[in-house]
Amino acid sequence: MVIDNDAPDWLSEANLRRFHELLQGPGLSAVFQPILDFKARRYLGYEGLIRGPAGTPLHSPLALFGLASHAGLTMEFERLCRRVVLSGFAALNVPEKLFINVSPSCLRDPTFMNGETATLLGSLGLKTSRIVIELTENQHISDFSALRDTLKAYRSQGYQIAIDDLGEGFSNLRMWSELRPEFVKIDRHFISGIEKDALKFQLVRAMHDIAETCNSRIIAEGIETDAEFATVRDLGIELGQGYRICRPEADPGCSLGDGIRALIEESSVIIFPHERSQATVIRKLLRQITPLAPSMENDKVYAHFEQNPELQVLPVVKDGMPLGMVNRHSLIDRFARPFQREIFGKKPCTHFMDATPLIVDHKTSVQEVGRLLSGSAKHHIFDGFIITEQGRYIGVGNSQDLMALITDMQIHAARYANPLTQLPGNVPINEHMERLLARGASFVACYCDIDHFKPFNDAYGYRKGDDVILMMGKLLSGLVDLQSDFVGHIGGDDFMLLLQSEDWEARCERMLVKFDEQMEALLPAEDLERGGLVSEDRRGQPAFHPFPALSIGCVRVDAHLFSSHHEISVAVSYAKKQAKKTAGSSLFVERRQLTK
Numbered sequence: 331m332v333i334d335n336d337a338p339d340w341l342s343e344a345n346l347r348r349f350h351e352l353l354q355g356p357g358l359s360a361v362f363q364p365i366l367d368f369k370a371r372r373y374l375g376y377e378g379l380i381r382g383p384a385g386t387p388l389h390s391p392l393a394l395f396g397l398a399s400h401a402g403l404t405m406e407f408e409r410l411c412r413r414v415v416l417s418g419f420a421a422l423n424v425p426e427k428l429f430i431n432v433s434p435s436c437l438r439d440p441t442f443m444n445g446e447t448a449t450l451l452g453s454l455g456l457k458t459s460r461i462v463i464e465l466t467e468n469q470h471i472s473d474f475s476a477l478r479d480t481l482k483a484y485r486s487q488g489y490q491i492a493i494d495d496l497g498e499g500f501s502n503l504r505m506w507s508e509l510r511p512e513f514v515k516i517d518r519h520f521i522s523g524i525e526k527d528a529l530k531f532q533l534v535r536a537m538h539d540i541a542e543t544c545n546s547r548i549i550a551e552g553i554e555t556d557a558e559f560a561t562v563r564d565l566g567i568e569l570g571q572g573y574r575i576c577r578p579e580a581d582p583g584c585s586l587g588d589g590i591r592a593l594i595e596e597s598s599v600i601i602f603p604h605e606r607s608q609a610t611v612i613r614k615l616l617r618q619i620t621p622l623a624p625s626m627e628n629d630k631v632y633a634h635f636e637q638n639p640e641l642q643v644l645p646v647v648k649d650g651m652p653l654g655m656v657n658r659h660s661l662i663d664r665f666a667r668p669f670q671r672e673i674f675g676k677k678p679c680t681h682f683m684d685a686t687p688l689i690v691d692h693k694t695s696v697q698e699v700g701r702l703l704s705g706s707a708k709h710h711i712f713d714g715f716i717i718t719e720q721g722r723y724i725g726v727g728n729s730q731d732l733m734a735l736i737t738d739m740q741i742h743a744a745r746y747a748n749p750l751t752q753l754p755g756n757v758p759i760n761e762h763m764e765r766l767l768a769r770g771a772s773f774v775a776c777y778c779d780i781d782h783f784k785p786f787n788d789a790y791g792y793r794k795g796d797d798v799i800l801m802m803g804k805l806l807s808g809l810v811d812l813q814s815d816f817v818g819h820i821g822g823d824d825f826m827l828l829l830q831s832e833d834w835e836a837r838c839e840r841m842l843v844k845f846d847e848q849m850e851a852l853l854p855a856e857d858l859e860r861g862g863l864v865s866e867d868r869r870g871q872p873a874f875h876p877f878p879a880l881s882i883g884c885v886r887v888d889a890h891l892f893s894s895h896h897e898i899s900v901a902v903s904y905a906k907k908q909a910k911k912t913a914g915s916s917l918f919v920e921r922r923q924l925t926k
Contacts, residue, residue, distance in 0.1 A: 340393035341400060348388055349397040353410060357383050358394075360418030361578040365429065365549060365571045368563050371594055372586065375427030375462065377571065378415035379578050408436045412447060420454035424584045429462045429492060429513075437463075437480050448487055458488035462513060465505065466494045474508040481509060492549070496537060506546070513569075514541055518552025521572070525557040525813065528603040531565075538567055557813060559593050560600040564765070597771045598830045601762075601816050604747070604754050610739060612699050613692040615732060616717055616725040621647035622656065622679050629675040631656055632665060643713050643726065646683050650722040654683035655713050688715040692724060697749070700736050703729060748819035750796060751803035759818035759826050763895035766828065770889040774834045775898050777883045777906035778806065778841070780823035785875035789865040794852070798878060799823060801848050809837050809844065826902075827882075835919065838882050842915040845880040853877065881909035884919045 352358060362376035382388035388397070398407035412430060419428045432442075441447060448458055463484060481491055492513035493505050506514055516537055524530045534550070541548045550562045553572030562570050575590055576582050586594075622631060622644050635641060635658045646653045656679055664682060665671040674681060688710045690699050703711055714728045739749070746755050754762075766773050780802065787795035799822075806817050806825055815837075816828040831837060850858065857863045862874050883905030885898065892898050901920065909918035 338396065340387050340390065340396060345387055345393070346397060346401060348386070349394070349401065352382065352388065353403065353406065358410065358414045359580065360415045361580055362419065362422065362582050363571060363578040364576045364582050365569055366575045366586070366590070367569055368594060369568055371591065373426050373584060374569055375429055376419065376424070376582065377429040377464070378419055378431075380411045380414060404433065405436050405439050408432065409439055409441055412442070413450065416450060416454060416456065418580070420456055422581060426584070427460050427462055428456075429464045431464050431466050431494070433466050434477060437477070437484070443480075443483065445487070459490075462490045462492050464492040464494050464515070474504070478509060510544060511546055513549055514546045515549045515551050518572070521550050521552045521558055521562065522554070523558070524603075525561040525600060526603050531561070531603045534567075535565060538565060556593060557600065560596070561602070563594065564600050564602070597769055598814055599762075599766050599769050599771050601813060604758065610696050610735070611692065612690055612694050612696055612717060612727055614696070615727045615735060616692065617728065618725045619645065621645040621723060624648050624653055624678060624680045626679045627676050628661065628679055628682060629671070631679045632661060635661065645687070645716050645723060645726055646679060647723045652687065652689055652716045652718065652723045654680065654685045655687040655716065656683045657709070657713055684709065684713065687713065689718055690715050690727070692717050692719045696732060696735055696739070699727070700732060703732070748821065750799055751819045753803055753807070753817055753819035753825075755818065756820060759816075759820065759828075760895040762816050762818070762828055763898055766887070767889050767892060767894070771830065773887050774829045775885050775887055775902045776827035776829060776838060777902045778802070778825040778827060779881050779906055779910065781879045781881055781910055782875050783823045783878050785863060785865045785873075786878050789863045797852060798849070801852070802845070805841060805844050805848060809841050835884075838884065838917050841882065842880055842917060846915050849878055876913070879915040881906060881912075881915070882917045883907065883909040884917065886920070
């Protein structure tokens with residue numbers, strides 16, 4: 331047999347000979363990896379895995395199944411693997427379930443379908459109701475109807491069904507829909523780093539939600555770290571598997587280790603990753619309007635407006651490049667004057683067009699276009715703007731649509747994510763408080779507010795004010811443990827911290843010191859010498875104000891004292907007011923014994 335030079339390392343004539351020898355005699359062994367039930371705090375079952383002779387290239391299951399496929403002996407090899415795994419599992423003498431891997435093509439193995447495997451189970455003292463057939467997606471499935479019929483036959487014998495590696499490809503999403511398995515395993519790719527990847531987190535949460543609607547139980551595979559474990563646990567996923575729980579072993583035991591039990595029972599709540607909002611580009615508001623040629627007469631433009639009353643402007647374009655904009659009301663107003671239509675009706679439309687329209691690229695953010703409009707000529711607000719792609723005309727945008735979209739984005743941002751700091755807004759803040767309360771976690775709620783911020787804004791302008799807000803967001807985020815402490819932005823200069831760190835008070839003290847240091851760096855030298863800043867009061871008179879300072883009000887939260895985020899918000903707002911009574915940056919901790 332000729333082996334290609336680009337073949338994997340394990341594919342050689344020597345390994346093929348060893349593989350054929352394995353099929354004829356002993357050499358294969360089984361290992362078992364537990365599947366943890368988070369809620370029951372015990373193992374639900376074990377996945378049976380095959381291993382070749384230790385210390386040889388055939389020890390790896392990847393090499394074994396690759397050689398079986400290359401030799402055209404996949405069905406025979408899987409049949410042998412089932413015998414080895416079933417015999418090994420029976421020897422463990424545990425009451426839990428066994429998950430056995432089966433490729434879809436091998437489901438029609440006569441020795442499996444005709445009950446021979448069930449007979450083997452009986453001889454080993456195992457019931458089919460304890461066996462879960464785990465379908466591996468390594469082959470294309472074209473006939474789902476036939477596969478459903480096959481699985482129906484297995485279910486009639488008492489077997490349950492699982493699908494492996496959910497999310498790896500479209501076909502196993504379809505398998506979920508078509509086969510309605512009892513168990514669904516999420517591909518390890520989505521679990522790896524889930525505690526810091528917002529997209530993976532949202533995808534896994536969506537899979538979990540779907541599973542609940544179709545009565546499947548999700549198994550999160552590949553849990554390897556404490557953070558991944560805690561994220562899966564806090565998401566409410568029932569089952570997990572991975573090296574952090576237990577590595578595959580010949581005899582993994584049936585009791586949880588102390589470390590795993592401690593992770594399950596831990597009262598603290600991990601911080602879910604926050605998805606930062608993406609900038610919305612102006613192409614979202616694109617209106618495709620057929621432009622005017624620069625040679626078109628004003629009479630024809632007038633007639634076009636009359637025939638299309640919804641049109642307020644018409645762009646003028648030559649060879650794909652925008653030249654200007656003709657406004658409906660401006661043209662009608664001109665034609666209403668004596669003799670204007672007679673004089674200019676046959677003139678080209680360029681005579682009355684605005685030759686300096688606002689032109690923006692389709693990838694420009696809506697916020698930036700809003701800023702451009704607010705600083706441009708007044709008539710641009712009524713005319714709107716031309717949208718281009720690589721300098722060429724593609725359509726127009728309406729200022730009214732722009733303002734409506736920006737307003738909607740601001741409302742959404744205020745609730746979910748602040749557009750300036752990108753920190754979680756009010757809805758995520760409240761949701762996280764409820765998660766902490768539901769778990770019975772002890773934490774400290776801290777309301778952070780900047781004193782004398784409005785006079786600073788009035789004196790130096792809103793851009794300098796934004797610099798202070800950004801500085802504040804980065805400062806708070808940099809002085810907490812982002813895996814256990816939550817930083818939210820209520821709005822304006824108000825922030826909320828939900829701290830589980832034991833050294834929370836020392837962290838708050840550092841926030842006060844760092845804020846004063848960084849605030850000083852933002853102030854001009856003359857104001858530093860003066861010891862304050864000067865701005866106008868409500869009567870327009872000069873008034874002296876202290877520099878901005880940071881006030882933090884803190885309340886210790888025990889679950890038995892508070893029943894909702896509303897009650898916490900009231901208590902921490904009072905603490906913040908107490909902190910603001912002290913001049914300069916200050917920390918107030920509510921130390922009274924709160925009673926319900």
